[in-house]
Amino acid sequence: MKPQQLCLIIMSNLNSENASTLENAMQLMIQTFHKYSGNEGDKYTLSRQELKEMLTQELGNYLGNAQDKDAVDKVMGDLDSNNDGEVDFTEFIILVGALTVACNDFFLEYHEKDAKKSDKD
Ligand SMILES: [Ca+2]
Numbered sequence: 180m181k182p183q184q185l186c187l188i189i190m191s192n193l194n195s196e197n198a199s200t201l202e203n204a205m206q207l208m209i210q211t212f213h214k215y216s217g218n219e220g221d222k223y224t225l226s227r228q229e230l231k232e233m234l235t236q237e238l239g240n241y242l243g244n245a246q247d248k249d250a251v252d253k254v255m256g257d258l259d260s261n262n263d264g265e266v267d268f269t270e271f272i273i274l275v276g277a278l279t280v281a282c283n284d285f286f287l288e289y290h291e292k293d294a295k296k297s298d299k300d
């Protein structure tokens with residue numbers, strides 16, 4: 180199946196019972212990005228202000244002090260790989276992907292420790 184066909188199916192399954200958990204997750208990532216990217220300037224990229232808004236609302240736990248100007252600038256600098264001063268969807272998904280990988284690593288480590296503990300018992 181071509182990616183475009185898959186996307187059409189995913190879009191048409193929006194919020195329906197037919198959508199799988201992963202399809203819903205993909206939908207939500209797209210929707211979340213556009214919820215913030217459309218507020219000012221280019222509709223399809225996050226400006227510094229939009230990025231700050233998104234981080235504060237959606238990843239407050241991760242950023243902690245998103246209010247801090249330097250924190251947002253640092254994330255912006257890390258994400259904006261093509262240096263155009265905007266975060267596009269690809270750059271956004273790299274952040275979400277990297278955070279998800281970090282969470283998965285943490286889970287694995289946590290479960291390993293747990294397994295070792297129960298071995299000793
Ligand atoms: Ca924008």
Ligand SMILES: [Ca+2]
Nearest residue numbers: 259263265266
């Ligand atoms: Ca960029």
